[in-house]
Amino acid sequence: MFKKSLWLVSLAVLSLFNTLSVHAKATTPVNNSVMLPAAQSTEYAAVKAKLMTTLGFNVDSIKASPMAGVLEVITEQGLFYASADGNFLLHGKMYGLGKNVSNLTEASLAQVRIDGMAKFANDMIVYPAKNEKHVITVFTDITCSYCRKMHQQMAEYNDKGITVRYLAYPRAGVKDQTGAYSRGFKDLRSIWCHEDAQTALTKAKNGANVAARICDAPIEAEFNFGRQVGVSGTPAIMLSDGMMIPGYQAPDKLFQLLEAVQKNS
DSSP, X not given: OHHHHHHHHHHHHHHHHHTOXXXXXXXXXXXXXXXXXXXXXXXXXXXXXXXXXXXXXXXXXXXXXXXXXXXXXEETTEEEEEETTSSOEEOSOOEEESSSEEEHHHHHHHHHHHHHHHHTGGGSEEEOOTTOOEEEEEEEOSSOHHHHHHHHTHHHHHHTTEEEEEEEOOTTOSBOTTSSBOHHHHHHHHHHHSTTHHHHHHHHHTTOOXXXXXXXXXXXXXXXXXXXXXXXXXXXXXXXXSOEEESOOOHXXXXXXXXXXXXXX
């Protein structure tokens, strides 16, 4: 009986964490002075160097996390947590158990997404709504069936006031097993390099062949950005506040979600 009760309690705890809102706000970091040395910049640099040399990580930023003695490390490979001496590394979600349970990892990733969207603002293919109410940024590929379905409903999204901005995400990766650029990468690069990228993308998503073009469109950088912020498939939708919604969302459902987020912000 005791074992059964313990199991039910454990299940309830897991259920709680799985239903937490991703809109949790980050809490103010606690004072890490007990476990983190005062000369933090030197120690941070040492941890960064260790992660780069030991694991090959490309570290974008490193700072104290809200948990004492633990560092938050943003890399091209994603978000990690490291001990102050760099001897331990964790990958997963950090939750704050204050007045409200908050997903601190998602709050940090949301900011990374916001920064990335600003960085690539001039490198997106955009389908603007005439009466714009919301803006979404979508990682897309031309061979993805749900990406094609979403694109075929573009007029419906736009009619609801939703502007759609696309970032390139070749699902097969940037390079193939031989080290050459993948077909998906080259097709997306050709579309992004087209003088009429909107029309080229629409034709490609309708099954047309893609005429080869080469330019300095940041397809690989956009793909790496997607991996960094947790994209594992397409379409992946980012909202203006940095929240990410994986998978296809019908126009009506997406509009209702956007309205709810705006109301609660």
